[in-house]
Amino acid sequence: MTHRKILVAPSILAADFSCLEAEIHRAEEAGADWLHLDIMDGHFVDNISFGPAVVATVRKHTKLPLDVHLMIERADHYLPRFLEAGANSITLHVEPEAKHDVAQTLAAIRAAGCGAGLTLNPATPFEAIEPYLAKIDLLLVMTVHPGFGGQAFRPEMMEKVKRARDWREAQQATLHIEVDGGINAETAKLSVENGANILVAGTTIFRTDDYARAIADLRGE
Numbered sequence: 760m761t762h763r764k765i766l767v768a769p770s771i772l773a774a775d776f777s778c779l780e781a782e783i784h785r786a787e788e789a790g791a792d793w794l795h796l797d798i799m800d801g802h803f804v805d806n807i808s809f810g811p812a813v814v815a816t817v818r819k820h821t822k823l824p825l826d827v828h829l830m831i832e833r834a835d836h837y838l839p840r841f842l843e844a845g846a847n848s849i850t851l852h853v854e855p856e857a858k859h860d861v862a863q864t865l866a867a868i869r870a871a872g873c874g875a876g877l878t879l880n881p882a883t884p885f886e887a888i889e890p891y892l893a894k895i896d897l898l899l900v901m902t903v904h905p906g907f908g909g910q911a912f913r914p915e916m917m918e919k920v921k922r923a924r925d926w927r928e929a930q931q932a933t934l935h936i937e938v939d940g941g942i943n944a945e946t947a948k949l950s951v952e953n954g955a956n957i958l959v960a961g962t963t964i965f966r967t968d969d970y971a972r973a974i975a976d977l978r979g980e
């Protein structure tokens with residue numbers, strides 16, 4: 760059993776965009792470890808969020824690692840802009856609908872000295888990411904169908920978290936296992952019990968009055 764520090768990554772998708780700088784500072788002061796930035800293009804997912812200019816703006820206001828989750832087609836084409844904007848880790852979708860060569864895009868992220876992550880939709884089997892496990896820093900297990908905040912957590916995704924944890928233990932690898940979607944104190948506990956060590960949360964943090972309390976609750980403190 761590996762004991763790791765649990766990292767909390769607030770997703771700014773649920774923040775108040777009219778005062779984003781203040782929201783970032785509140786999250787930082789409340790104990791956020793990373794910030795999670797959800798990039799949606801209206802094609803790969805049925806929603807549009809924000810792009811590299813907003814990532815660069817966030818970068819100016821925090822030293823926290825920026826964890827960029829690309830829910831877009833042709834991540835290879837847009838990658839240089841997100842690297843330039845100051846991402847510390849970039850996570851790609853493995854589904855064919857993302858329209859890129861996964862191995863090549865991962866290699867390009869690595870070559871830029873950025874953390875490389877891979878993720879899969881709830882409907883995508885674990886086998887789809889298995890060939891890449893040794894080549895990534897982070898596996899993001901989507902616990903909702905991507906596109907919108909505020910959805911209900913899918914407990915059946917814990918099977919994928921467990922399989923990743925078993926792989927990590929067998930290989931003695933440093934792989935981060937991150938969960939994203941519907942994370943609250945209860946589902947965070949379940950995720951950590953199954954092997955997750957990074958918790959993404961939007962609604963649970965930004966739609967409450969006390970971000971520090973929300974983050975402590977996620978860590979089970």
Ligand code: DX5
Nearest residue numbers: 770905906908909941961962
């Ligand atoms: C969903 C995004 C999530 C989302 C999580 O497509 O990838 O990061 O912001 O939101 P909550 O925590 O509200 O489920």
Ligand code: ZN
Nearest residue numbers: 797828939959
């Ligand atoms: Zn996300």
